[in-house]
Amino acid sequence: MDKFTQLKAIVAPMDRPNVDTDAIIPKQFLKSIKRSGFGPNLFDEWRYLDHGEPGMDNSQRPINQDFVLNLPRYKGAEILIARENFGCGSSREHAPWALLDYGFRVIIAPSFADIFYNNSFKNGILLIKLDAEVVDQLFKDVAVEDGYELDVNLAEQTITKADGAVIKFDIDEFRKHRLLNGLDDIGLTLQHVDDIKAYEQKRSAQAPWLFV
């Protein structure tokens, strides 16, 4: 996974609560056996006017001009602001894969669904939880200024607005450490092979039925 340290980028707004992973990447695209290539189908049912299927040439499909990410002012956005419970629903990691493939590295919302939250960090996406009123102000700021940008610094845990105002954010220390260094979880866990084997030895003596 790519490390994340700092990003100054255009912000796009996704102004609805409970955006679910079915909306982020519809089920027909889950048939892929690859990890990449989901970006063109991010928010497929909202973004295009026709029904999307894997293998279609997305550049030829009719665009929903009203959908927020299709507005020219949000072209190149790498930061998404969203409402409560973003990423609820299915555990599909295709959702963060699609967001990342589209270009988003940071998502800011009042709350995120648990599994989506985990999955995003595993893919180098920084999710930031802020109070609903603070997020609401960001929605207002984005609405009035074309090309609105934020500067996100993970080491400092700050979001800096164009006018210099700074918003601090909290993050679990272990997530921050892994993201700053782009660490691979499996590699880290396999440093503790002896602990895993010791656990198995002890537990299989107590509860052998779990190890058949």
Added chain:
Amino acid sequence: MPGKTLYDKLWDAHVVRDNGDGTALLYIDRHLVHEVTSPQAFEGLRMAGRKPWRVNANLAVPDHNVPTTDRSKGIEDAVSRIQVETLDSNCSEFGITEFKMDDIRQGIVHVIGPEQGATLPGMTVVCGDSHTSTHGAFGALAHGIGTSEVEHVLATQCLVQKKSNTMLVSVDGKVGPGVTAKDIVLAIIGEIGTAGGTGYAIEFGGEAIRDLSIEGRMTVCNMAIEAGARAGMVAVDDKTIEYVKGRPYAPTAEQWDAAVKEWNELHSDADAKFDTVVHLDAASIQPQVTWGTSPEMVVPVGAKVPDPAGESDAVKSDGMQKALAYMGLTANTPISEIKVDKVFIGSCTNSRIEDIREAAAVAKGRKVADNIKLAMVVPGSGLVKQQAEAEGLDKILLEAGFEWREPGCSMCLAMNADRLEPGERCASTSNRNFEGRQGQGGRTHLVSPAMAAAAAVAGHFVDVRTI
């Protein structure tokens, strides 16, 4: 020191090491695998030259992409077929037990785990599927994971986890006749909201939960994730142990006795402290119907479609308006006046034998209404189907005009050929009413199997207790 919650006990029994940074390495006893969320994980193993840590901990089954019609010609959709074939080849390459599409034991992953006894009390159970919370019905710690974590479990038999907060949802007293496990869990979600359980592991308790069968408890735990909680669970009691006994993967002889002794401890201590406690009055729960595009948008069948004008929170009110527009509904319409086009009885929430009995009891001697284009019953596994047929339930349903299908996830998420067309309205026993979930433009109303069958025969929603 206060006593432990069930979650504390399950957590403590599985800690391999404390990482010292707020996380622990947690041991995973059972890993269930299906075709949609595993291919990239197996590919990751291959690229790193890794092997499954403990191959027997894994059990695989194709369920999301499988056809529910005649399977003798295989899967018609080439992309779906490749995904199922990829599961077959990965399982064969890594030596993982798989119930293939033509195996009588094939079915929805969350149905077959318990059916086989592969899900046992006290286990940690994970799967690349959010409805893994189902298995918590056995006093297990069970939750969905993403594909990176699927690979992590395959490679290490562990997960890096941060401990959740604990919530007790106590459903006190007894439910009235005709009120099912599905109505209980929909009422809970209506009460705490789809984000109410975020960050929590929920234990369901109270008389109404204890009164439920194990299958009913599975229905409740299945939808813990729709309340935002990755894990839902119910304490072990005699019903749990009776259900598990004699199943293929369950322990036998002296090991059975030792296991039962351990399992009898799997309940929260009387003096355990939960971070949050929610009480619901069982007697006040009515049969439920969702009206919107989130499971929290739910009302009793006797109610009307809510009016966004009555919601003071602007974000919520806007969400309600968007939901009404998508659902093609007008505020203040009585639920019982909403006509449906299709009926789907199935999914990991409601496709077990008791669900099919419940639907058949309503369908018996009645006919599917003329305005219903399709009413389908999709059993959760080949063994559920076989059992239902042995009881003659298939005949009752077929005579009433339902279709009787082969097992799989089917129209819960419409990855196979079963789906809604744009604008079609469905009474569905599944778990999610999200936009496009059952097919682009499709409109889903979540209900119990009895309420779905009642909607099929009436042509519109109706209180099953009145027919």
